[in-house]
Amino acid sequence: MRTKSMMLVVGLLFFSMTSIFANVAKTEKIKVYGNCGMCKTRIEKAANSVKGVTKATWDSEDLMLTVTFDDTKTTAIKIEEAVAKVGHDTDNAKATDKTYNALLGCCQYDRPVKK
Ligand SMILES: [Cu+2]
Numbered sequence: 001m002r003t004k005s006m007m008l009v010v011g012l013l014f015f016s017m018t019s020i021f022a023n024v025a026k027t028e029k030i031k032v033y034g035n036c037g038m039c040k041t042r043i044e045k046a047a048n049s050v051k052g053v054t055k056a057t058w059d060s061e062d063l064m065l066t067v068t069f070d071d072t073k074t075t076a077i078k079i080e081e082a083v084a085k086v087g088h089d090t091d092n093a094k095a096t097d098k099t100y101n102a103l104l105g106c107c108q109y110d111r112p113v114k115k
Helices: 002-022 037-048 076-085 095-099
Strands: 025-031 053-060 065-071
Touching: 025 076, 037 053, 037 065, 037 076, 065 076
Parallel strands: none
Antiparallel strands: 025 065, 053 065
């Protein structure tokens, strides 16, 4: 427990330092749950609709969304929320059951188990 919180502090420190020194254009990889080509279109469209996002590519093989954005305009969590809003869970943002159930059958991916 103690070691865990220490790691968290060090991690946060590192994270805040890198965000101070990093350029405004930032690229992050976000895990987004989905299945097919239609999911890809939907996920990328949602990510690209977030103000500040310049590039978003989702890979249906490893479920990773590679997104480039201006970090003075948006954040990874905002992008995750936009993606969840159209029905795709991420590790930090969950789609509502209603949105998920409205997805086409082929798009109803196996949802990650809630923690
Ligand atoms: Cu799909």
